[in-house]
Each structure stands twice: as structure tokens, then as C-alpha cells.
Amino acid sequence: MNHHDRGLKTKAHLIAKSLLPENQETPIHFLEEKITPRSLTFRRNHFPYPKFPIQPFFLTITGSVKNPLIFHYSQITSMPSQTITALLECSGNKRAHFEPKVFGDQWKEGALSQGNWKGVPLSYLLSLTEVNTGAREIVFLGDDSGVKDGQHVHFQRSLPLEKALDQHVIVAWEHNQKPLSPKHGFPFRLIVPGWYGMASVKWLKTIHVINHSFSGPFQTDDYVYYPHKSEDKDSFPVTTNRVNSIIQHPLDRQILKPGKHEITGLAWTGEGVITSVEISVDNGVTWKAASLHNPTQKYQWVKWSISHVFEKNHESTVKVRAFDSTGQSQPDQAFWNRKGYGHNQVSQIKVQIEN
Numbered sequence: 384m385n386h387h388d389r390g391l392k393t394k395a396h397l398i399a400k401s402l403l404p405e406n407q408e409t410p411i412h413f414l415e416e417k418i419t420p421r422s423l424t425f426r427r428n429h430f431p432y433p434k435f436p437i438q439p440f441f442l443t444i445t446g447s448v449k450n451p452l453i454f455h456y457s458q459i460t461s462m463p464s465q466t467i468t469a470l471l472e473c474s475g476n477k478r479a480h481f482e483p484k485v486f487g488d489q490w491k492e493g494a495l496s497q498g499n500w501k502g503v504p505l506s507y508l509l510s511l512t513e514v515n516t517g518a519r520e521i522v523f524l525g526d527d528s529g530v531k532d533g534q535h536v537h538f539q540r541s542l543p544l545e546k547a548l549d550q551h552v553i554v555a556w557e558h559n560q561k562p563l564s565p566k567h568g569f570p571f572r573l574i575v576p577g578w579y580g581m582a583s584v585k586w587l588k589t590i591h592v593i594n595h596s597f598s599g600p601f602q603t604d605d606y607v608y609y610p611h612k613s614e615d616k617d618s619f620p621v622t623t624n625r626v627n628s629i630i631q632h633p634l635d636r637q638i639l640k641p642g643k644h645e646i647t648g649l650a651w652t653g654e655g656v657i658t659s660v661e662i663s664v665d666n667g668v669t670w671k672a673a674s675l676h677n678p679t680q681k682y683q684w685v686k687w688s689i690s691h692v693f694e695k696n697h698e699s700t701v702k703v704r705a706f707d708s709t710g711q712s713q714p715d716q717a718f719w720n721r722k723g724y725g726h727n728q729v730s731q732i733k734v735q736i737e738n
């Protein structure tokens with residue numbers, strides 16, 4: 384009798400990094416579906432969860448606009464909507480793999496999930512308020528707050544006006560056909576496809592249009608690439624997802640029976656689409672093309688696979704690199720930066736083959 388016969392259901396859970404604030408990653412080998420179930424969607428928070436808002440829920444648009452407006456939940460949710468399938472990847476994903484090591488949450492590969500997001504295009508909301516000429520950035524204020532570097536601050540981020548007007552940037556109220564869960568931003572969150580997760584502000588309360596550039600701590604201190612260990616020169620902001628991939632099967636350090644095995648995984652990028660995925664089983668000397676499954680779509684990962692015959696009594700290093708339509712590919716060596724963002728080095732696992 385196996386455990387199913389006794390009604391004992393075994394299921395995957397998130398992998399905890401910290402609980403206050405809650406930071407948990409997705410076990411990547413269980414990302415089998417195009418849409419990550421809500422229960423397996425990674426969670427990344429800077430502060431404890433905001434108090435569950437007391438009804439009614441409002442969203443305010445103010446600042447450099449002709450008509451500042453306050454929208455009620457029911458007004459927003461009856462606006463012309465759009466549903467987008469998009470992945471979110473934390474810019475700290477794979478931070479644990481940096482050499483030399485960097486400080487911060489030691490995410491492995493699972494600060495990554497893909498969902499269905501329903502919402503109203505931000506550009507539509509901004510067309511109702513009308514943005515003043517001279518407007519440069521849109522600032523998004525989340526309802527969560529706490530102390531950072533001695534200051535009490537909210538989680539706040541901005542987008543340049545041009546990106547904010549991109550038709551795929553939405554103020555979402557549904558995740559996988561249900562109202563957003565309290566942990567993922569209820570009642571509203573911004574979804575910025577193609578940008579690392581920090582841009583997709585949860586518990587969105589206020590949208591503020593400004594004529595200058597925003598300099599909050601999550602804009603100009605965190606989420607900045609600092610290429611040098613002890614000086615800030617050459618820094619630049621974290622924006623679009625870099626081309627990246629993961630190997631889901633086999634697992635790193637798995638022991639395999641000799642013979643044919645399917646090597647599978649995901650690949651994605653921020654701008655453009657994935658054009659090819661290559662694999663090497665001889666430590667990067669020769670590369671073969673993997674097959675891409677679902678048609679590659681913008682803002683979504685593509686599944687890839689390739690089969691390989693592993694010889695007995697042998698250790699093998701499997702490497703994978705993805706290429707996108709903008710000409711980017713995964714580098715042999717990650718671009719090291721002090722805060723550990725955007726790790727997208729060629730993916731690698733080691734397997735051992737039984738006798």
C-alpha cells in the first residue's frame with residue numbers, strides 16, 4: 384500500500400529564507416506548469432505585512448496631473464482590463480551563487496514564479512488624470528513600511544514615464560483568476576513585465592506623478608548595480624530581467640542510472656524573446672541545441688529539454704545557456720556587483736552515474 388492509498392497527500396512547499404519579513408523561494412523542480420500555483424509563488428518582502436486594509440479600498444493618483452483622482456476598488460475593477468501571463472523574478476535571484484559571496488538574502492534559483500495577472504493598464508488610469516507636460520517619473524507607494532537605515536519609510540519605487548505608459552504595465556487586482564492574496568499585494572499591485580520583481584509594487588496605495596527623478600532608498604540605494612566592492616562609481620539602476628535559465632531535472636548532485644535521461648528546464652529574458660538554449664555535457668567544450676517547447680512568448684519562460692545518454696561510472700557537469708532576440712546570452716562568469724543583483728551566469732549542475 385502506498386501513501387496515496389491512505390489518503391496522505393504529499394505536496395511541495397516554499398523554501399523559507401526568513402519569516403519576518405517573509406522571504407520564501409519556490410522549489411524550482413516543481414515549477415512544472417506554465418502558471419505557478421498561488422501556494423508555490425515565491426514571496427519577497429522588505430517589511431512585515433501591512434495591516435489588512437479596512438474597506439473601502441482606494442487608489443489615489445496625484446502629483447503633476449490635471450485632475451487628481453481617487454478610485455474605489457469597485458471602480459478600478461470595472462475598468463477595461465487586460466490579463467497578462469508574466470513571470471516575476473527577484474533581482475536577488477541566484478545571489479547565493481556569487482563568487483566572492485555578497486551580503487543579502489541568499490536566494491538560490493527559486494525567487495521566480497509565473498502568473499496570470501488581471502488588471503487595468505496604468506496608461507488608461509493616467510489618461511483619466513492627464514499627466515502634465517514636464518512629468519518625468521511615476522512613483523508607486525506600497526502600504527508596507529518599516530525602518531531602513533534609521534528612517535521610517537514605505538516601500539516606494541518609480542518608473543520612467545515612458546515605461547509607465549507601456550501597455551503591458553498594469554494595476555492588477557487578480558492573480559490566477561482570484562483576487563490578489565494579502566501576501567501578494569491585495570487589493571492592488573503594479574505588474575511591470577520584463578523588469579525585475581522590485582518594480583511590481585504590492586499593496587499599491589498612491590500613484591504620484593513627479594517632474595524630477597525619484598530618490599527613495601529602494602530606488603537609489605538598493606536595486607542599484609555597484610560593480611566595485613568599496614566605491615559607488617560606475618553604478619547603474621536595476622531594471623530589465625537579464626537573459627537567464629534554470630535546470631530543473633536532473634537535480635544538482637543527483638545520482639542517475641546509466642542510460643538515456645531527459646534534461647529539462649526553463650529559460651527567460653526581459654526584453655525580446657528566447658531564441659535558443661544550448662547545453663554542454665563536457666564542461667563547456669561542445670554545445671548542442673535543446674528543443675524549445677511552448678512557442679516563446681514575451682514576458683514568459685520557455686520550457687526546454689534535451690535527452691542525453693550518460694555513461695556508467697562517470698561524473699558529469701551539465702551546463703546550459705540561453706540566448707535572446709536582442710543578442711544577449713548568459714555569460715560564463717556572472718557580472719559581480721556588491722549587492723548581488725542580476726546573477727545570470729551559465730547554469731550548471733553536476734550528476735553522478737551509477738555503475
Ligand SMILES: Nc1nc2c(c(=O)[nH]1)N[C@H]1C(S)=C(S)[C@@H](COP(=O)(O)O)O[C@H]1N2
Pocket residue numbers: 424425426427428429430471472473474524525526527538566567568579580581582583584585586
Ligand atoms: N510594497 C511592496 N512591494 C514589493 C516588495 C515589497 O517589499 N513591498 N517587494 C518587491 C520585490 S523585491 C519583489 S521580487 C516582488 C515579489 O513579489 P511576490 O512576493 O508577490 O512574489 O515584489 C516587489 N514589490
Ligand SMILES: [Mo]
Pocket residue numbers: 427472473474475580581
Ligand atoms: Mo526582489
